[in-house]
Amino acid sequence: MITEGDYTTVHSLLAYMMARARRRRKCLxxxxxxxxxSEDDLLSRLPDDILLLILDRLPMKxxxxxxxxxxxxRFLWKSMHKVDFTYRWVEETGNEVIPSVSQFFRRCRLPKxxxxxxxxxxxxxxxxxxxxxISLALKNGVEELDLNxxxxxxxxxxxxxxxxxxxxxxxxxxxxxxxxxxxxxLKLDLPARLHLKNLRELSLDRVVLPDDAIEKIATDCxxxxxxxxTNCNMRGNLKITIQPRTxxxxxxxxxxxxxxxxKTNLVIDCPTLGGLEFRGGMTRSNFLIKNVPAGVEARFNFxxxxxxxxxxLVTGAGLYGAQYDKNLQSLxxxxxxxxxxxxxxxxxxxxxxxxxxxxxxxxxxxxxxxLDTGLLKWELPGxxxxxxACPNLENLAVIMVRQAMFNxxxxxxxxxxxxxxxxxxxxxxxxxxCWQKLRVLKFKNEYGDYQTWDEGMFCVRRFFTGYENSxxxxxxxxxxxxxxxxxxxxxxxKSITYxxxxxxxxx
Amino acid sequence: MSSSSSSSSxxxxKKMITLKSSDGETFEIEEIAALQSKTLExxxxxxxxxxPVPLPNITGKILAKVVEYCTKHAEVGADAESLRAWDAEFxxxxxxxxxxxxxxxxxxxxxTLLNLACQSVADMVKGKxxxxxxxxxxxxxxFTPEEEEELRRENQWAFD
Numbered sequence: 121m122i123t124e125g126d127y128t129t130v131h132s133l134l135a136y137m138m139a140r141a142r143r144r145r146k147c148l149x150x151x152x153x154x155x156x157x158s159e160d161d162l163l164s165r166l167p168d169d170i171l172l173l174i175l176d177r178l179p180m181k182x183x184x185x186x187x188x189x190x191x192x193x194r195f196l197w198k199s200m201h202k203v204d205f206t207y208r209w210v211e212e213t214g215n216e217v218i219p220s221v222s223q224f225f226r227r228c229r230l231p232k233x234x235x236x237x238x239x240x241x242x243x244x245x246x247x248x249x250x251x252x253x254i255s256l257a258l259k260n261g262v263e264e265l266d267l268n269x270x271x272x273x274x275x276x277x278x279x280x281x282x283x284x285x286x287x288x289x290x291x292x293x294x295x296x297x298x299x300x301x302x303x304x305x306l307k308l309d310l311p312a313r314l315h316l317k318n319l320r321e322l323s324l325d326r327v328v329l330p331d332d333a334i335e336k337i338a339t340d341c342x343x344x345x346x347x348x349x350t351n352c353n354m355r356g357n358l359k360i361t362i363q364p365r366t367x368x369x370x371x372x373x374x375x376x377x378x379x380x381x382x383k384t385n386l387v388i389d390c391p392t393l394g395g396l397e398f399r400g401g402m403t404r405s406n407f408l409i410k411n412v413p414a415g416v417e418a419r420f421n422f423x424x425x426x427x428x429x430x431x432x433l434v435t436g437a438g439l440y441g442a443q444y445d446k447n448l449q450s451l452x453x454x455x456x457x458x459x460x461x462x463x464x465x466x467x468x469x470x471x472x473x474x475x476x477x478x479x480x481x482x483x484x485x486x487x488x489x490x491l492d493t494g495l496l497k498w499e500l501p502g503x504x505x506x507x508x509a510c511p512n513l514e515n516l517a518v519i520m521v522r523q524a525m526f527n528x529x530x531x532x533x534x535x536x537x538x539x540x541x542x543x544x545x546x547x548x549x550x551x552x553x554c555w556q557k558l559r560v561l562k563f564k565n566e567y568g569d570y571q572t573w574d575e576g577m578f579c580v581r582r583f584f585t586g587y588e589n590s591x592x593x594x595x596x597x598x599x600x601x602x603x604x605x606x607x608x609x610x611x612x613x614k615s616i617t618y619x620x621x622x623x624x625x626x627x
Numbered sequence: 628m629s630s631s632s633s634s635s636s637x638x639x640x641k642k643m644i645t646l647k648s649s650d651g652e653t654f655e656i657e658e659i660a661a662l663q664s665k666t667l668e669x670x671x672x673x674x675x676x677x678x679p680v681p682l683p684n685i686t687g688k689i690l691a692k693v694v695e696y697c698t699k700h701a702e703v704g705a706d707a708e709s710l711r712a713w714d715a716e717f718x719x720x721x722x723x724x725x726x727x728x729x730x731x732x733x734x735x736x737x738x739t740l741l742n743l744a745c746q747s748v749a750d751m752v753k754g755k756x757x758x759x760x761x762x763x764x765x766x767x768x769x770f771t772p773e774e775e776e777e778l779r780r781e782n783q784w785a786f787d
Contacts, residue, residue: 160765162726163748170729173741177749184785188757188778191769213785223784615709 157192164192168199176202176234181212198229203257206239207271217271218246225253233260239268239304242284251289258291258298265292268304268325278354278379283307283328288314308333314340323348326379331359338362338369345394350374358404359387368394370417377401377424377431388412396455400424407447407454414457414485420448421492425466426524432470436531439473452482462490463506465499469526472502476536481505487514487557494523495589497540498533503593504547513555516597517562520587544592548599558601562608563590571611578616580626583609595627644671645679646694652687653679656694660701665736684734689727692717696740718747722764 157164163171175183175197183200186193203224205217213220217240236257238250250267257265269284286306292298294315301316304325310333319341329352338344345367351374352358362369369390380403388396388409395417396409401424425431425444432441439445448470455461461484468491475481489510493499495518507513538546563583565571570582584590598604598620607618642658644667661667670680682690699713718725725744732741752760761768770778 158765158767161767162723163764164766166726166729167733170733170745173729173745174748174752177746178753181785182753182755184782185757186752186760187782189760189766189768191774193766194778215785215787220785610708612708613712 164190168196171196172199172201175200179212180204180209198227199231200228201231201233202235203233204235204237206237206266206268210271216240218249221253222249225256230256230260233257233262235264235266236262237264237266237302239266239271241271242269242305244284255289255291258289258295261297262295263297264300264302265298266300266302267306268302270305270326281305281326283326285309287311292316303327310336316341317343319344321346321348323350324352325350326354327352329353329358332361334359335361335363338365343367344369346370346372348372348374350400351376351379353384354380355384356381357385357387360390361387362390362392364391366392368392370395370397372397372399374398374400375403377403377428380404395419395460398422401428402444402447405443407450409451409454412454412457415459416455416457417460417462418451418455418458418486419462420451420467421462421464422466423464425464426469426526430527432526434473434526434528434532436529436535438477439470445470445474449482452484455484456482457485459486460488460490461486461506461510462492464492465494465521465524466526468493468499468502468506470502471505472498472500473528473532475501475505476532481509483511484509485512486510487512489513489515490517490519492519492521494521494525495587495593496523496525497543497589498525498528500540500543500589501538504543507555507597508551511554513558515560515562516558517564518590518593519564520566520568520590522567540589541592543589544596548596551596551600553600553602555597555601556603558597559603559605560608561594561597561601561604561606562610563594564610566612568611572614573616578609580609580623583611591626594623598623598627646690647679647681648685648687648690649683650687652690654687654690654694656697657701660694660697663697663700663737663739665738667735682734685731686727689724689731692724692728693731693735693737693740697737700739714743718744 171193175186178186180203183202184197187195187197203221205221205224209215209217209220217238221238233256236254238253240246240250254265254267267286269286283306286303287309288311293311293313296317298316299318300321300323301319302323302325304327307328308324308330310330314337320343322337322341322344324347327349334347338347342365347360347369349358349360349372358373358375360371369392371388371390371393373386373396375386375398377400380401382403382405384404385406385408386404388407389411391411391413393412393416396412397417397419399421402422432439432444434440448467471481484506489506491503491506493503495503507516565583565587568583568586570579570585573579580594581591594607598607604620607620607623609616609618643655644658644661646654646656648654658671661671667680685693696717700710718728720728725747728740728744729748731737732744751763755763757768760766
């Protein structure tokens with residue numbers, strides 16, 4: 121029975137909720153007071169501000185196309201919060217970006233713009249218009265801004281590329297709304313005072329940076345936490361000097377193998393580095409990295425290198441492509457105290473060669489190790505080498521990737537041959553129990569056929585199909601890591617966790 | 628066979644909140660899961676959440692699912708990949724249910740669920756012609772022939 125006291129509480133609670141709903145954006149249908157909806161049409165009845173949430177998640181052409189659905193949809197697009205005119209627009213509509221954007225801004229209602237993305241082939245006469253749109257977006261509180269001065273159709277030879285100078289329009293010097301900024305294909309010309317106080321992510325693609333540019337940006341933008349550099353300073357050294365700061369920065373570098381001039385250096389000096397990721401190629405001659413703090417994340421995903429087969433050659437005399445050996449060694453020395461390591465298959469293969477040739481491996485302090493590997497025969501020594509180099513491991517993940525090997529000649533394989541099927545067994549005999557802290561072992565299979573299974577019907581052997589050496593690795597770790605708590609098997613769609621004791625029947 | 632790893636047991640009893648749907652059903656949700664909803668979060672802060680919270684806009688059927696979503700997303704140690712797979716299954720429902728999720732997430736201000744459900748609808752619209760979209764969502768085109776002609780001219784800049 122509801123007493124008067126209850127009623128008052130319930131009533132005030134209701135009033136509170138309703139007042140909240142009213143204080144937020146009003147849920148009305150702006151253009152469709154006289155709209156007629158078919159009975160089953162639940163979508164069109166949703167409040168406009170919700171339909172806009174859906175439009176914002178559509179490619180530009182589809183979003184604009186909703187105007188043709190029915191009367192209530194006709195002018196909705198004019199209030200979109202995301203303005204994205206990039207390669208996709210040109211591909212899908214066949215229309216040039218700049219005239220389309222002109223038309224768009226002439227017709228839209230200029231609401232708050234959360235995201236503004238533009239890519240077009242640079243032409244100096246377009247710049248003042250582009251800057252006026254950027255200023256407009258900034259005035260309307262844009263949070264994500266992406267500007268690319270090139271188009272996908274650029275078939276000019278790389279040597280013919282001319283990066284235009286880009287002078288930031290004044291409102292961009294001190295925007296407090298921009299959180300993500302992306303710039304591509306330009307020469308960065310920074311103003312004296314740059315103060316993007318809420319900037320968290322900066323992505324630069326084929327940008328030419330003066331030496332002190334990164335230092336300046338990192339100092340002026342205190343909240344910057346992610347810096348992504350793709351093919352920057354292709355013809356000269358890339359210098360990343362960052363003064364100590366409160367927020368650690370993660371840096372991600374992609375130097376394309378055919379893009380960046382090999383006779384250049386990478387220079388990094390960042391005492392508050394949060395992490396460093398390499399993607400693409402190990403293209404530059406030297407990695408001059410200093411003042412790396414302890415406990416960073418180091419990801420060495422030189423994924424392009426396995427597809428450049430002439431780059432590394434291994435014969436009975438050793439590894440040709442000595443700079444890669446030297447650079448990888450130097451990276452391992454510099455990042456000895458990293459907390460987390462992620463190695464690609466190419467790095468593992470280089471370490472295999474070094475291990476077979478009995479070269480020294482530095483000890484790593486990492487507690488977390490991720491290996492991308494095809495688990496091929498000549499990757500096994502490299503895997504063993506990395507495992508032995510990490511005595512403090514707590515988490516180990518093996519990601520089973522597409523298999524590819526670099527160029528190993530018979531003169532090497534004959535000289536250093538070993539029995540693949542017995543590799544882990546022999547390792548087991550040679551290795552003392554270690555990895556006292558290893559708790560979690562994870563295997564991930566993204567590419568295999570065995571992606572899902574019925575409850576209770578998981579089969580480890582089927583999971584490892586194509587990567588047969590995994591079984592030996594599982595046995596090896598299982599036998600040496602006394603405090604292992606769980607083993608996880610994961611595909612793209614499913615995952616299953618085992619206690620080590622339950623796995624004993626397989627091993 | 629298999630068993631999942633055990634998480635450490637709570638050292639204090641979990642604080643629960645009661646929600647009441649439009650059709651009178653009540654649902655209990657852990658406070659930590661309720662914090663996914665900005666609306667419920669401010670109510671917890673302002674101490675209004677001690678009695679059952681009435682949600683006159685949300686039916687029991689939908690509220691049960693929303694509670695399930697919030698509880699799942701509040702789990703500690705849930706890793707990103709399996710969560711994504713779970714999310715994909717969560718939104719594999721019929722359109723009326725999906726739209727109800729959107730309205731509920733909007734009312735309760737649950738940004739992750741709102742994003743998930745809206746993206747799901749957007750994915751259904753992507754790449755389709757107006758006719759196809761009409762069929763999928765039962766939308767009736769209410770344009771007169773004159774309006775259609777006007778519309779074609781209006782949109783020429785984008786769709787010539």
